[in-house]
Amino acid sequence: MCGIVGYIGHREAYPILIKGLHRLEYRGYDSAGCALLGKELTIYKAKGKVSDLEAVYEKSPQPAGEEPTVGIAHTRWATHGAPSERNAHPHLSESGSLTLVHNGIIENYASLREQLQKRGFTFKSDTDTEVLVQLIEYQKQLHQSDLAEAVRSALKLAIGAYAIAVIDKSEPEKLVCARKSSPLAIGIGEDDSEFFIASDASPIAEYTKKIVYLNDEEVAVVVRGKELYVTNLMGDETEADVKEVNVDLSMLDHDGYPHFMLKEIFDQPNVLKDCMRGRIVGDDHNLKVVLSAVTQNRRQLLRARRIVIVSCGTSWHAGLIGKQLIEHFCRIPVEVAYASEFRYSDPVIEPDDVVIAISQSGETADTLAAIQQAKQQGALIYGIVNGVGSSIARESHAGTYIHVGPEIGVASTKAFTGQVVVLTMLSLALGMAKGTVEQEEYEETIKELLLIPEKIEEVLKQNDKIERLSKQFTYARNFLYLGRGYNYPVALEGALKLKEISYIHAEGYPAAEMKHGPIALIDNEMPVVFLTNHHRRYQKVISNLQEVISRHGNILAIINKGDEQVKKMVDSYIEVPETLSCLTPLISVIPLQLLSYHIAVSRGLNVDQPRNLAKSVTVE
Numbered sequence: 001m002c003g004i005v006g007y008i009g010h011r012e013a014y015p016i017l018i019k020g021l022h023r024l025e026y027r028g029y030d031s032a033g034c035a036l037l038g039k040e041l042t043i044y045k046a047k048g049k050v051s052d053l054e055a056v057y058e059k060s061p062q063p064a065g066e067e068p069t070v071g072i073a074h075t076r077w078a079t080h081g082a083p084s085e086r087n088a089h090p091h092l093s094e095s096g097s098l099t100l101v102h103n104g105i106i107e108n109y110a111s112l113r114e115q116l117q118k119r120g121f122t123f124k125s126d127t128d129t130e131v132l133v134q135l136i137e138y139q140k141q142l143h144q145s146d147l148a149e150a151v152r153s154a155l156k157l158a159i160g161a162y163a164i165a166v167i168d169k170s171e172p173e174k175l176v177c178a179r180k181s182s183p184l185a186i187g188i189g190e191d192d193s194e195f196f197i198a199s200d201a202s203p204i205a206e207y208t209k210k211i212v213y214l215n216d217e218e219v220a221v222v223v224r225g226k227e228l229y230v231t232n233l234m235g236d237e238t239e240a241d242v243k244e245v246n247v248d249l250s251m252l253d254h255d256g257y258p259h260f261m262l263k264e265i266f267d268q269p270n271v272l273k274d275c276m277r278g279r280i281v282g283d284d285h286n287l288k289v290v291l292s293a294v295t296q297n298r299r300q301l302l303r304a305r306r307i308v309i310v311s312c313g314t315s316w317h318a319g320l321i322g323k324q325l326i327e328h329f330c331r332i333p334v335e336v337a338y339a340s341e342f343r344y345s346d347p348v349i350e351p352d353d354v355v356i357a358i359s360q361s362g363e364t365a366d367t368l369a370a371i372q373q374a375k376q377q378g379a380l381i382y383g384i385v386n387g388v389g390s391s392i393a394r395e396s397h398a399g400t401y402i403h404v405g406p407e408i409g410v411a412s413t414k415a416f417t418g419q420v421v422v423l424t425m426l427s428l429a430l431g432m433a434k435g436t437v438e439q440e441e442y443e444e445t446i447k448e449l450l451l452i453p454e455k456i457e458e459v460l461k462q463n464d465k466i467e468r469l470s471k472q473f474t475y476a477r478n479f480l481y482l483g484r485g486y487n488y489p490v491a492l493e494g495a496l497k498l499k500e501i502s503y504i505h506a507e508g509y510p511a512a513e514m515k516h517g518p519i520a521l522i523d524n525e526m527p528v529v530f531l532t533n534h535h536r537r538y539q540k541v542i543s544n545l546q547e548v549i550s551r552h553g554n555i556l557a558i559i560n561k562g563d564e565q566v567k568k569m570v571d572s573y574i575e576v577p578e579t580l581s582c583l584t585p586l587i588s589v590i591p592l593q594l595l596s597y598h599i600a601v602s603r604g605l606n607v608d609q610p611r612n613l614a615k616s617v618t619v620e
């Protein structure tokens, strides 16, 4: 993971770098650091958050009037080497001339390190990254080359994933960056005289819309006030593909909410409308779903005899809902695989298979590798991604962006509902094209989907009640989430949300399967969140509810509005508006998001930056 930022131009670099790091802090917050190149090369580092780095800088800031206009910075999610100041980036080369920040993992770092040590290089950190900066310096000395050439030579020897930015005291007008498997964006300042480097567009967006996303094994050299020059590792010039990228800057701020997570939960009604805009067309009597990717790839999609969904984390839960939607509306068998398992499972992929990759960031290393493999085996890759221009989006043959805006809180909320909305639209569009969905059900589902944003608003109005309810769970040690059918993946997602941000152990289970094990855990100290708002399997769920009541579990039920029967049976409940079975996840997940948020807040935890996690997992 990790986030990197760089700047070269005419403005003071430090504030740009710090602001950029804050925007990228969702990628990791084990340590932060920056290097500023003025008359001297100065490095500041701190264990912990970007705010800790700011405190370090404030103690010995750059002299007024001499603030450097070149710099690189990093916020770390530790892989090799514990979180500490000495392992914080930027790392320095032996001579102290070169310094580098890196996102990724250099897999052959141990052998490279050994070779460099034999040549007299000494290492000060436990990271794989330090090897890169030393290797670049060694290549520079060996071939008497400039920085860019040395970077290319070094990267030819490195195995693994990298997005790097390097500066060199002896070439102060230059910043060199490169990527392979980790994302890197370069913003070209309005007058082409300054350049911004970052792991995603969010630190760049307020300065320029002109962005180049580097491709794998490309090296970019930016020269202050002059040019951007991109080559492959062999040194052949490649064309920089300049894109116009629009990021809604208001989405990058708390907007008056205490945390990004709460803001993003409350964003859902609006962003889901954005997600459907232009894709659900027609008037009340003639509504249709039009997804350009389905239209353009109609023949191949209709030919699919099997669909495999690959994803991780919350996106995997959305995939489980997608399976039910696609199987119901399109009658195509669907498998849902953890991307990390899929890629090493020697998967059987036929050319007629369609592989759907679901990813908020579009950068998850395992999901990316899984689709690269499936692509090689001939499958059509369909991306359901939030990160516009991200690696997974670019690697896919076709796809539908979820368009819910940047998600900053590490616990995914609006991306999940956006993914489910896209999966619903995809199933409907494909089902209609295949003739496997009745016109009546098609129209009814679309109409109901359009009502989802206001139904979510209704649930959000109960925020205060959910906050009050949550207080009884502040000191809970375990939690069970139960649901059936479409609500089973929601149970998994509710449990994951709680684990991620409140560090309470929680399990999601299919309500009926509970009696094959987890029922043994139930006593009056075990909170059980029961999703009963599912009318197709209502009676079955009520029987499962009875099983928990008989064992004195402390039940919080998510119920359909006005369900007097369940109200009388349970300890507490949250009422949600009724909807179609297939759309229940979009409603029932909302109280679970709010519940985990309030429990984490009442435990005094950092909701947006939970320990050990990162938003974008760009390592295996």
Ligand code: G6P
Binding pocket: 312, 313, 314, 315, 358, 359, 360, 361, 362, 363, 364, 367, 410, 411, 412, 613, 614, 615, 616, 617
């Ligand atoms: C990390 C995040 C999760 C996310 C998962 C998959 O674990 O913390 O919120 O669901 O990665 O990420 P993706 O960007 O591929 O959806």
